[in-house]
Amino acid sequence: MPLTLRGAATGFYAERMLSRFLIGGVAAVWAISLVPGVAAAAPPPEPVPPPPGPAAPNLNGFKPVTPSTYASKDGTFYMFQAPGGLTCIMRRNEGEYGCSGPMPGAPEGSNVVVGQQVGAPAFNTLNGPKYVGEMPGAVQTLPAGSRITYRNITCGTDGTMTACVNSFDQSGFVVSPAGSFIVNESNPLLDRPKDRNPYFN
Structure with a gap:
């Protein structure tokens, strides 16, 4: 058992x-x-983001000028000459800003760059100067080391480089003998400081 x-x-x-x-x-x-x-x-895996484009130059250190000194066409324009044969404008009514003339290194031989109050500017090519026909007379030169501001737009020159920057979305453009380019060309509203509302300055 x-x-x-x-x-x-x-x-x-x-x-x-x-x-x-x-x-x-x-x-x-x-x-x-x-x-x-x-x-x-x-x-x-998430795609690697493209490298950031060229940064906007800091124009705050330039001496501000009185915009009315550069008023034209009954005050609807601010116009000035810039280094390198550029003619630049700010349209007070439409909010357009831009420059016309030689633009070293601009794509496809562009001779005009234009922006608005919102969004990045763009280069373009015209058969002739864009703003010369709108000038009623001689246009004053913006002195080296100075800047002019209207609404969100500030344009300035150091005597060689000319730039315009939109404080609303940090876009703009630069024209210089070393090259011409758009600042924050792709979706500038996303390139804001952290916790900064892109619709308010």
Whole structure:
């Protein structure tokens, strides 16, 4: 009788061990089978953002001029000459601003750059100067190291470089012998300081 009981106990424990082994093996196979699914469900890596474009020059250090000194066409325009043969304007009614003339390094030989109160400016190519026909007479030169401001737009020159910057969305343009380019050309409203509402200055 003791041998019979011992044999039964041995068989019982052997069955339990076999059951545990089988359950563990099935669980391991099931876990392994999930790995490809987990890998497939993982989101693809985010694309690397493009490098930021050229920054806007700081015109705040330039000496401000009185805008009315450069008024033209019954005060609806502010117009000035800038280095390199540029003629630049600010339209008071429409909010347009821009320059016309030689623009070294501008795309496709552009000779005009124009912006508005919202959004980045753009280069363009015209057969002739854009603003010369709108000038009723001689246009004053904006002195080196000075700036003129109307609403959100500030234009200034250091005597070589000429730039206009829109404080609303930090866009603008630069024209210089070293090259001409748009500032914050792509979606400038996203390039704001942290916690800064792009619709308020």
